[in-house]
Amino acid sequence: PEVSAMEVLESQDISYEDIGGLDNQIQDIIECVELPLIKPESFERVGVEPPKGVLLHGPPGTGKTMMAKAVAHRTDATFIRVVGSELVQKYIGEGSRLVREVFDMARKKAPSIIFIDELDAIAATRLSDTNGADREVQRTLMQLLAEMDGFENRGDIRIIAATNRVDILDPAIIRPGRFDRMVEVPMPDTESRSLILRIHSRGLSLALDVDFDKLATLTENTSGADLHALTTEAGMFAVRNDRDSVTMADFMAAIDKVLKPRQPQVNEHP
């Protein structure tokens, strides 16, 4: 059957400048993914092999997918995205075949970046009882490991995986030669939140009273994705009130609407 759980994109419009507050993580990605793709000879000259797989781990909505897309953009690599849970749930019985197809596609369209989101859905520590669904997950994982072990590490295919649950991963997946470079992508701190708010407000017409540093202190425990939603909502308040620009009050109202219902502690430090 013509099922496709993979998304193949030949060009990306996200760049490193669109990502707030992950400078060290971006440096890691440049070293492990970007340089092997654009300067494989530097690695050959020195005789060092770049890591085959990079594992991005951290809470949802913190920029893991963005980083993978940004490095694809920078290197002009084909970007192939698959979602772990879809491999084993959406196309039951097709998981291992899909994994094989993803690697075939990556070879055909090289240079490429394979991005596996929700890696934990296919690479969690094995459960003791193996019902049908678990066996399917295991077969899919086995295929992934076989593909990773099998492909020649020439730098023109890079594999990035992401997970929110690094704690439950099967140790086999992080062995040397597999996802042996781990990059933690944490929730943004106050300074990063201010940067992220600025990034998402770039296209907005802003009133002079908007204070991003202040907003950053009022948005503890929020991810980049939350801050994006917040910025959009602030813009919506300005539209609803038929104003030309977005004010600090619009952002405050957006905090109440978007974050408060979920996080009662958000306005602890007004």
Ligand code: ATP
């Ligand atoms: P998940 O684990 O849920 O897949 P993720 O870590 O891959 O999440 P992304 O898809 O990269 O999260 O981020 C979702 C959206 O949140 C982005 O499209 C962007 O708008 C915003 N975002 C997240 N992190 C950042 C960041 N560090 N800087 C700017 N925007 C961010």
